Amino acid sequence: MRHNTRNPSLKKLLLGWLLGPLLGLLSVASVGAFYIARTSATDAYDKALLDPIQALSQHIDTVNNKPVLNMSPEALHSLFTDTYDSLYYQLATSEGIVFGGTLHLPIPLHLASKPLFYNASINGRDVRVAAMRIQPDDMQNYVVIQIAETLTKRDRNLYEILAIMIAPALLMVFAAVALVWFGINRGLTPLQKLQAEIAARSLRDLRPVPEIQAPEEVRPVIVSLNTLLSNLAAAIDGQQRFLANAAHQLRTPLAGLQTQVEVALRNDMPVELRHIFEQLLIATQRAAHLANQLLTLARAEPGALHLMAMQQLDLAKLIEEVIAQWLNRANIKHIDLGFEIETANLWGDPLLIGELIANLIDNAIRYTPKDGYVTVRCYQNDNKATLEVEDNGIGIPEPQREKVLERFYRVDGSPGNGCGLGLAIVQEITKLHEAELIISTPEHGRGTRIIVHFPTKIN
Ligand SMILES: Nc1ncnc2c1ncn2[C@@H]1O[C@H](COP(=O)(O)OP(=O)(O)OP(=O)(O)O)[C@@H](O)[C@H]1O
Ligand SMILES: [Mg+2]
Incomplete structure (x- = not known):
């Protein structure tokens, strides 16, 4: 069977159509879920930054009309110690005068009473900053508190979310591939059965293909094929x-x-x-x-096939009948025409098998010179009935043994005035009976031996 690379297989086509969109959907869903998860995680971390702001705001006093931070170094240290990240802070007056902290960040403009969160960078490290305007009870002006935190916790969390999102998504893709593959194979089984049924047919078998086992979608194809x-x-x-x-x-x-x-x-x-x-x-x-x-x-x-009168036959009897008609011609040519026959049963059409035997004997006598011999044999072996016609004539050269079966083909220089149809007829009859035709040479190496193995019974 020739495979055309321009026509992709149905399997690949279906798989492509199913998996492409499936993967697309999965990646969109994963990316969406990832962003949602990241946003809520960011929110939670951002809110946690408000705690130190609150703590700082409670320790701001006024000295000489100026705000100062009144907090012990130990308290500050414990406030800004974190397992994963470094924390920095900056305190500034509403005029922008910094009065405390380890951070030097510009004060955001338009800072309202709500906290503001934004990304910035300190000394080349990315940080998340929370800025808030606070008005301590005993002060007229407000102060701005800014807390910056490095991103270690957040990055870790990001990787965790990624792992949690992607592992199941990948698993789902693999499961989908396996399921789709399995489903397609299952779905295509009826088609494969149909293909096998058609492939197993002989040239002679023009019976309609059974529609019952075919899936709904393939039925029109079968109906057309049957027509x-x-x-x-x-x-x-x-x-x-x-x-x-x-x-x-x-x-x-x-x-x-x-x-x-x-x-x-x-x-x-x-x-x-x-x-x-x-x-x-x-x-x-x-x-x-x-x-x-x-x-x-x-x-x-x-x-x-439908014209044939198939019945149980005995090759031995048929040979006896046919050979009688050739004795005369054999005598004229001084050819020793003999037979070695045993009962050999087969299922066939008596007229056609008679024609087959007659054509083989005709050839044997015709292509064997004077004083030669022709022997017709039959015997039964296992579930085969075998016919052999052997002569010691001119023989059929090895390279021509296929060709002589063709219609109107004669070996160059063949004697007599045959028309080249005898062996074509033999071949057709052989095929009709699902038999096997072999052209060989007799053991002594001269002449022709034609063997036909018939199955005892054709199903
Ligand atoms: N027993 C044989 N010995 C030698 N050559 C043979 C033998 N049988 C067939 N051939 C060769 O095969 C050719 C084809 O045989 P086939 O029986 O098909 O045709 P034909 O004998 O020429 O004509 P037809 O049988 O139609 O009268 C013959 O022309 C002959 O050359
Ligand atoms: Mg012939």
């Missing part, structure tokens, strides 16, 4: 009938002509005229033979 098959069968049938009719119609006038020529030859006539009549007889015999062979071929062609 095609039945049209094809009808066309083959018509062609065959035409060929059979034409050959049959030709036979009667040719037989009449042959009789007339034979009658004429019994009369006295000038030598030249006799010669012409003799040539005429040969040509007429040849034409009649051709018509006969064509008729047999038409009967043995594929599609003829």
Whole structure:
């Protein structure tokens, strides 16, 4: 079977269509969930920064009309110690005069009473800053408190969220791939069965494909295929009938002509005229033979299955019947025509098997020189009935053994006036009976041995 790379497989197509959007949806969902999670985490960390602001604001006193921070270094230290992050603070008056802290950040403009959170950087490190305006009870003016915190905790948290989000998403993608793959395989099983059913068919089998096992979507294909098959069968049938009719119609006038020529030859006539009549007889015999062979071929062609009268046959009996008609010709050529037969049962059409045997014996006698021998054998082995026709004639050269089965093919320089249809007929009949045809050489190395293995019973 040829595989066209431009037509992707149904599996890949379905997988692509399902997985593409699925992955897209999953990534959008993950990114969305990630941002939501990060925002709420940021909010929580931001709110935590308000605690030290509150604590600082309670320790701001006024000295000489100026605000000062009144807090012990120990208290400050414990307020600004964190397991993960460094914390900094800055205290400033409303005029922007810094009066405490370890931080030097500009004071945000338009700072209202609500806390403000923003990102900044100190000494090259990214920090999150909370700024708030506070008015201590005994003061007229407000002070601005700013707390900055490095991002270690937040970054850690970010990675955690990422891991929590991405691991299940990836797992889901893998599960989806596996499920889709499994589903597609299951879904395609009926198609594969159908394919196997069609592939297993022989050329002769033009029966409709059963629709029952086919999935709904494939049914129209099968219906069309069946229509095609039945049209094809009808066309083959018509062609065959035409060929059979034409050959049959030709036979009667040719037989009449042959009789007339034979009658004429019994009369006295000038030598030249006799010669012409003799040539005429040969040509007429040849034409009649051709018509006969064509008729047999038409009967043995594929599609003829329904015309066959299949029955239980004994090869031995058939050989005895057929061989009787050839004894005379063998005698004339001094050919020793003999048989070695045992009962060999097969399921077949007696007329067609008779034609097959006759064509093989005809060839053997025709292509074996004077004083040769022809032996016809049959025997039964396991579930095979075997026919052998062996001669010690000119033989069929190895490279031509396929070719001689073709219609109208004759080996160059073959004697006699055959038309090249005999072995084609043999081959067709062999196929109709699901038998095996082998062309070989007899053990002593000269001549031809044709073997046909018939199955004892065709199912
Ligand atoms: N037993 C044989 N020995 C040698 N050559 C053979 C033998 N049988 C067939 N052949 C060769 O194979 C060719 C094809 O045989 P086939 O029986 O198909 O045609 P044919 O004998 O020429 O004509 P037809 O059988 O139609 O009268 C023959 O022309 C001959 O060359
Ligand atoms: Mg022949």
